Amino acid sequence: MSAIDKRFKLSALHRRILKKPIPDNIGYGYCLGGMAFTFFLILAATGLMLTLYYVPSEAEAYKSVQKITEDVPLGWLVRSMHKWSASLFIIFILLHTLRVFAAKAYRAPRELNWIIGVKLLALSMGSGFTGYLLPWDQKAYWATEVGTSMAGTVPFIGEYLVQFIRGGREVGGETLIRFYSAHAFIIPLCIVALLWMHFHIVRRQGISKRL
Amino acid sequence: MKERIEEIEKTFYPHFVAEVVVVIFFCLQILIVISMLFVPEMGRPIDLSRQYQPRPEWYFLWLFELVKFFPGWSVVVGTVVVPLASVLLLMMMPFIDRGGSSSKMASIIFYLLLVMPVLLTISYILSH
Amino acid sequence: MKRREFLKRTINFFVAAAALFSSALFFRFVSPKFRLSSTEYFLLMPEDELPRRGVKKVEFPLQINGKKKRERVFISIVGSEILALSPVCTHLGCIVTWDNNASEFVCPCHAGRYNSAGVVLSGPPPKPLARLPLKIESGNVMIGWKV
Incomplete structure (x- = not known):
């Protein structure tokens, strides 16, 4: 470690981060957001692993998930971890939101970070919704049928909205690919971008003091 | 002398990182235990002729229950207006709370936004 | 108008135009062909x-x-x-x-x-x-x- 550091001066480069003094009045309530982030990393890692076996097509999706749970070594565990960390991710985001609200830490000058946080919560739930379809089983199909039909209740543009979300008139192969793309690429990229802002703003503004 | 200064001032590394590592380890422990105990089962393959009662993820149960209460033309209130308004209200929190009495107002709105889904989820669980 | 000011505006204009154009393109690409049903x-x-x-x-x-x-x-x-x-x-x-x-x-x-x-x-x-x-x-x- 130190031999590498001597040559590349890595620790000097990150000195500002490594040696940053931290206020000593922060309790364990402050780690809720960090826990949520930990679960996000686990989601990213297990999700990437699942893409190695998952096939997002109408004919193959169910079989490939079956293969992951029954055939692939430890596939059941990776899938289980992905599913459970998604729930824990949402739980910790909610707890983090509660704590931030209770501390009134959304007040000026932190408005923007609060808004980013709400967007992150919404995106995470969207990720959960799109991911729910991917096993392509009864539960997934009907939950998506109901969920996407909700957009159809909007007056005038409802019919168009539903087709936009589903990629067609009915929930089918196009919907599956769309949701896969959203779940595996579009939403995670948005989350990463927003998280980057979220953390940078915290570093700029410092941790909010307790009231 | 130098050592003493380092002891007085806690810095990100190693003081904070040590705690973080412990917390992450703790998270992983919980996750792995839960994942091994409760493995998600495969559902049945899609069969359009079999009627099926869908159940969304737990964090959407409140929405699933909410739409029951808006019949006829008002369906859109439950499906789009209330969820969208909740998110927008949550986002507007910093602008609702301008200090003084508006702070109380913000708290009331926030806890209403919190209680509504909780009650709806309980209502769902009770009716199934 | 100073040269510096002019350059700044040019950059802003092109960035905004590119953003607008690409989001319109994306939107059109994602929305499916609307088929009239028969x-x-x-x-x-x-x-x-x-x-x-x-x-x-x-x-x-x-x-x-x-x-x-x-x-x-x-x-x-x-x-x-x-x-x-x-x-x-x-x-x-x-x-x-x-x-x-x-x-x-x-x-x-x-x-x-x-x-x-x-x-x-x-x-x-x-x-x-x-x-x-x-x-x-x-x-x-x-x-x-x-x-």
């Missing part, structure tokens, strides 16, 4: 197999754009009328079932109830069950399906 007729069953009374669930095969599917429809006899009712709940798209004892359609999702003619009795559905067109052609019942 009604096509498929064979449902021979005329003499039509029920005399009550409600019967009928499954029939159809082929749309070379893709084979099976669809379901409820044949409901109300008075002297033969109705073909879509089993799709008008609330949020679940499949309704026929409850013979109560003689009504029930949606399992949000407890919407319809009578044998598809008219909403209670619950959240905004519209009655969709009626599909039927016609009888040389002894066969044909059903109109939107494709």
